[in-house]
Amino acid sequence: MYHDFNYQATLASSLRAQWQLDDVLRPDQDLDFSRNMMPESLARTAELDSLNPFEQRVFNQISAHQYLSIFGVVEEFILPFLIDHARPHLLGDDWRVRAILNFASEEAKHIHLFNRYREAFERGFPIACQMLGPREVLAQRVLSHHPLAVGLIILMIEWMTQAHYVGSIRDDSDIDPLFKSLFKHHWMEEAQHAKLDTLIVDALAEGRSERELAQVTNEFFQIAGFLDKSLQVQARFNVESLERGLGRTIDGRDALIVQQYRAARWTYLISGLTHDRFKATLEASSPKMAARVAAALTPRQPQVAA
Ligand SMILES: [Fe+2]
Numbered sequence: 001m002y003h004d005f006n007y008q009a010t011l012a013s014s015l016r017a018q019w020q021l022d023d024v025l026r027p028d029q030d031l032d033f034s035r036n037m038m039p040e041s042l043a044r045t046a047e048l049d050s051l052n053p054f055e056q057r058v059f060n061q062i063s064a065h066q067y068l069s070i071f072g073v074v075e076e077f078i079l080p081f082l083i084d085h086a087r088p089h090l091l092g093d094d095w096r097v098r099a100i101l102n103f104a105s106e107e108a109k110h111i112h113l114f115n116r117y118r119e120a121f122e123r124g125f126p127i128a129c130q131m132l133g134p135r136e137v138l139a140q141r142v143l144s145h146h147p148l149a150v151g152l153i154i155l156m157i158e159w160m161t162q163a164h165y166v167g168s169i170r171d172d173s174d175i176d177p178l179f180k181s182l183f184k185h186h187w188m189e190e191a192q193h194a195k196l197d198t199l200i201v202d203a204l205a206e207g208r209s210e211r212e213l214a215q216v217t218n219e220f221f222q223i224a225g226f227l228d229k230s231l232q233v234q235a236r237f238n239v240e241s242l243e244r245g246l247g248r249t250i251d252g253r254d255a256l257i258v259q260q261y262r263a264a265r266w267t268y269l270i271s272g273l274t275h276d277r278f279k280a281t282l283e284a285s286s287p288k289m290a291a292r293v294a295a296a297l298t299p300r301q302p303q304v305a306a
């Protein structure tokens with residue numbers, strides 16, 4: 001076995017790591033808009049010569065709003081996926097049922113958490129940030145695919161939140177402590193979700209034919225490609241939101257859109273796709289699928305979509 005995860009131990013760790021929403025952000029708490037909110041390793045706004053330091057910070061905050069919104073969408077497809085997966089197993093192993101339902105309950109709490117942060121953000125930020133949506137439509141688009149492909153996308157997301165937390169620690173100089181707390185608390189529970197989702201993916205992959213796994217790989221690429229395209233559109237929205245806020249067109253705006261798209265691509269796709277644990281699950285599910293994903297990530301083929 002390529003891992004030693006099991007439902008009983010992971011449930012126990014999850015229950016120990018659990019926190020309450022108000023411990024992270026109370027409904028009346030305000031964010032600190034005098035500081036950055038996203039780690040620089042993810043937002044990559046401090047390197048932009050076309051913006052002065054104040055504008056870089058505003059753009060970093062637009063990137064933070066993007067983070068809250070994207071995780072709002074992501075959590076929205078994780079929750080029904082888990083409920084669907086739990087239902088056929090309700091009469092099975094007790095630890096498994098409890099671990100998956102607890103996982104679902106934590107993701108429902110994360111939806112609430114990201115909504116609460118977004119409300120606090122929108123209360124204090126003077127620019128209306130344009131976002132892709134509606135969330136339910138985007139989530140439904142992902143859920144329309146093969147459950148194993150969806151499970152793998154979710155696993156990729158669970159592991160990527162680790163990289164986000166590490167980034168928030170490393171770049172801790174100027175980040176709003178409430179955002180740092182968001183990354184930390186999300187990561188605490190996601191660390192257990194990643195183990196459970198590994199077990200879910202293992203179960204979904206078991207006994208599939210090569211033909212079916214090839215189709216799953218195609219669908220995995222379709223979802224990743226859809227997410228990738230969405231990030232590209234969102235990068236343009238972010239630049240347009242900044243321009244609206246500043247009341248001017250930014251020099252080199254097209255290059256800026258590309259630079260921000262690349263930053264988002266790293267944050268929301270590549271940091272998960274290249275995570276060793278994620279690659280190990282891909283390899284165990286299907287070596288051919290792992291090889292196709294690795295090939296899509298080589299510099300010669302920079303597009304994630306097949
Ligand atoms: Fe989550």
Ligand SMILES: [Fe+2]
Pocket residue numbers: 078107158189190193194
């Ligand atoms: Fe999660």
